[in-house]
Amino acid sequence: MKFSLQQSIYIFTISSCLLFIVLVASVFWSTHIIDLAFKRETYAHQVENHTHILKLFIASENIYASNYDTDNWLALEKKFRNLLRQSPNLTSEQLTIQNSIVSQNKNILHLFNAISENKLVNANKAVKKHLKLRLITQLEAIQSDSVHLSTMVQKDIRSVIRHQIVFILSILILVIFILAYGAFKLSHIFRTSLDEVKAAFKKNRTGDFQKIQLSNKSDEFISIVNAFNAMNKELNETTISLAAVQKIVDERTQVLENLSKTDSLTNVANRRALFERGSAEFSRSQRMKSQLAVILLDCDFFKKINDQYGHLFGDESLKHLTKICTDEIRNIDFFARYGGEEFIILLPDSDLNAAVETAKRIQRSLVNKPLSFDGQEVYMTISIGICTVNDKHANFEQLINDADDAMYQAKSNGRNRIEILGDNISH
Amino acid sequence: MNPKYFFLSFIVVLITLGIGGLYSNFKYLWDQEKFPVTIAVSKTPLSTPFYVAKSINAFEDTCVTVEYDEVIGGQAAFEKVISGEVDFGTSSDSVMAFQSLTKHSFVTHAMFVQSDNDVKLITRSSDNVTSAMDLKGKKVGVTKNTASEYLLSTLLAIEGLSMGDVELYNYKPKQLVQALSNNKVDAIVSWEPFAFKLSQSMGQNIKIHDTKSLSTLSFNLISIKPDSQLVEKAKCVIQGLYKAINYIASHPQQSKKIVIDELDLDSAFIEWVWPDYIFKLGLNQSLILSIKSQATWAVETQMRESTEIPDSERFVDSRALLQVEPGAVNILL
Numbered sequence: 001m002k003f004s005l006q007q008s009i010y011i012f013t014i015s016s017c018l019l020f021i022v023l024v025a026s027v028f029w030s031t032h033i034i035d036l037a038f039k040r041e042t043y044a045h046q047v048e049n050h051t052h053i054l055k056l057f058i059a060s061e062n063i064y065a066s067n068y069d070t071d072n073w074l075a076l077e078k079k080f081r082n083l084l085r086q087s088p089n090l091t092s093e094q095l096t097i098q099n100s101i102v103s104q105n106k107n108i109l110h111l112f113n114a115i116s117e118n119k120l121v122n123a124n125k126a127v128k129k130h131l132k133l134r135l136i137t138q139l140e141a142i143q144s145d146s147v148h149l150s151t152m153v154q155k156d157i158r159s160v161i162r163h164q165i166v167f168i169l170s171i172l173i174l175v176i177f178i179l180a181y182g183a184f185k186l187s188h189i190f191r192t193s194l195d196e197v198k199a200a201f202k203k204n205r206t207g208d209f210q211k212i213q214l215s216n217k218s219d220e221f222i223s224i225v226n227a228f229n230a231m232n233k234e235l236n237e238t239t240i241s242l243a244a245v246q247k248i249v250d251e252r253t254q255v256l257e258n259l260s261k262t263d264s265l266t267n268v269a270n271r272r273a274l275f276e277r278g279s280a281e282f283s284r285s286q287r288m289k290s291q292l293a294v295i296l297l298d299c300d301f302f303k304k305i306n307d308q309y310g311h312l313f314g315d316e317s318l319k320h321l322t323k324i325c326t327d328e329i330r331n332i333d334f335f336a337r338y339g340g341e342e343f344i345i346l347l348p349d350s351d352l353n354a355a356v357e358t359a360k361r362i363q364r365s366l367v368n369k370p371l372s373f374d375g376q377e378v379y380m381t382i383s384i385g386i387c388t389v390n391d392k393h394a395n396f397e398q399l400i401n402d403a404d405d406a407m408y409q410a411k412s413n414g415r416n417r418i419e420i421l422g423d424n425i426s427h
Numbered sequence: 428m429n430p431k432y433f434f435l436s437f438i439v440v441l442i443t444l445g446i447g448g449l450y451s452n453f454k455y456l457w458d459q460e461k462f463p464v465t466i467a468v469s470k471t472p473l474s475t476p477f478y479v480a481k482s483i484n485a486f487e488d489t490c491v492t493v494e495y496d497e498v499i500g501g502q503a504a505f506e507k508v509i510s511g512e513v514d515f516g517t518s519s520d521s522v523m524a525f526q527s528l529t530k531h532s533f534v535t536h537a538m539f540v541q542s543d544n545d546v547k548l549i550t551r552s553s554d555n556v557t558s559a560m561d562l563k564g565k566k567v568g569v570t571k572n573t574a575s576e577y578l579l580s581t582l583l584a585i586e587g588l589s590m591g592d593v594e595l596y597n598y599k600p601k602q603l604v605q606a607l608s609n610n611k612v613d614a615i616v617s618w619e620p621f622a623f624k625l626s627q628s629m630g631q632n633i634k635i636h637d638t639k640s641l642s643t644l645s646f647n648l649i650s651i652k653p654d655s656q657l658v659e660k661a662k663c664v665i666q667g668l669y670k671a672i673n674y675i676a677s678h679p680q681q682s683k684k685i686v687i688d689e690l691d692l693d694s695a696f697i698e699w700v701w702p703d704y705i706f707k708l709g710l711n712q713s714l715i716l717s718i719k720s721q722a723t724w725a726v727e728t729q730m731r732e733s734t735e736i737p738d739s740e741r742f743v744d745s746r747a748l749l750q751v752e753p754g755a756v757n758i759l760l
Contacts, residue, residue, distance in 0.1 A: 103702075
């Protein structure tokens, strides 16, 4: 059976009251037992004293004298009988003695009456003495019985008190033990439950929305925990941590950054990325006194392609050119869309010849891999302007301009050819 | 500390204590040496404590295993003790008083019952005996050396007579009844259950005289003068008797039934004698006085030739009873 905390507290309080009642009852019970033991002692003393008086009367008086008044003794004897009738509740051992006293007293009375009836007129002195002695002997027996009873009850008092003290102490220890256990158990439930809730709150602060698992179940804490767990479930679903946000932002920024540097049609670097990278490579070639070549290529008759095959095919042709260029350049080279149908290749650590070779490979590849439109092969050509960095170049833009000039030169010289600035050699 | 462990350890401590207690108890039982003891028990309701002890297994926890040798009358029991046939016997104080005048050496370890109305004078109704005075010149049957002889002498003395004034016949207890019913004697002084049996068989033809309180018949646990081992045995027998006697006080009806079944008695008989019985362990001055006065009486009335009255104290050995119930010992030594 499971109790709520409130019920547990009620039960604890009621049990405490009951245990207190048990304790008080046991004290009362012990008092009663001890009282009874003292009553027995008083009774045993009274019997002892009374027998002594009865014996004295017989011993000191001449019971055979004709003028001996038996009334006094009989009155005493009656009182004694009454006393014996009012004996307190006795143990079986004490009852044995009590029975003996009662029975012997009857005998004494019987003998006394027999003697006083005719005062033993015919008997000789010896018999008279003998019977009187017998009376005294019997009183003696009662007296020794009452002494025995006295010792017995005194011993009994001691053992009763000892027993009752042990009894009350046992009850007390039991009560304390039960109460302490109850209190400990209750406070343990409170403490652990509160600690668990507190720990959960702490975790929440760090964004760890865990469920609370109670080690001690109680209705009250279960309701708190249920509410908390429900709240945490919602928080878990709706709350994102700062780190997660940062990660998303970084990812998105990276995507945006890539987008801002990428040409949306061909997925290669755009003009912006070209200038960033171009400026960096230019600065590096200046700094390191290394070579840097630039190839600028432009699709020949691109407008015509668009007009003849449609803009979609025009786009496809640009993508095709991009693929070919990307395949033909080195890993360290940089390929970007310069604008419209113009593309630029940066070739770091590359001399003019190497640039020309690259340009030639591209041209060959274009010839070898024509485009296809409705089953018809479409060959596209490009005009290429190449220039390498020299002392006249103050910046990357001037290098581009030179490449541009070379490309225009190629255009004006008949297209589908390579022109190098400051060089008459054309390919 | 986890309350569960605390609770568990509490229970473990309790169980350990319990086992310890039980062990010491059982150890006491199996370590104890058991002496086989034979007791000559007089077949009379006065031996009730012995029958009850047997019935409630009161000797079980003591150092003795007890066997009863049932005899008729305390005199027979006494003889068996003296002859060494048995370790202990149950004998009346009268037997002890008379035997104290002989050379026999014996002691009582405890008195366990007494009755002031066990020995009775029985006459034929037709003889119209109203007092002992009427016994003068009549044939009276007694069992010599017993309370029977002592009561008769007392009854006679009260009326100023002596044993010489009657014709005395000595019979064994059982034969006394036959002697009266066969008219061999005019009166008998006998014990229970013979008085009851006579009243049952002869009804109005006999008269049982009121002799209550004139003699005390106490039954004692006797043995020869004991060595320390016999005292130890006596202690254990007394332990059993102590339990039995307390049982009688708290369960009188059950105790009566035990005796009725054991001795195959009429329940009417037990109801007849029970009020006169005082079951109690004791060694007190009155027992000594009783033995002494009966011995003195025997000497003074010339029932015995001995003129020397021995110290009655030497027939009492309180060592065993002192170990069981010191409060029951009340003698001035």
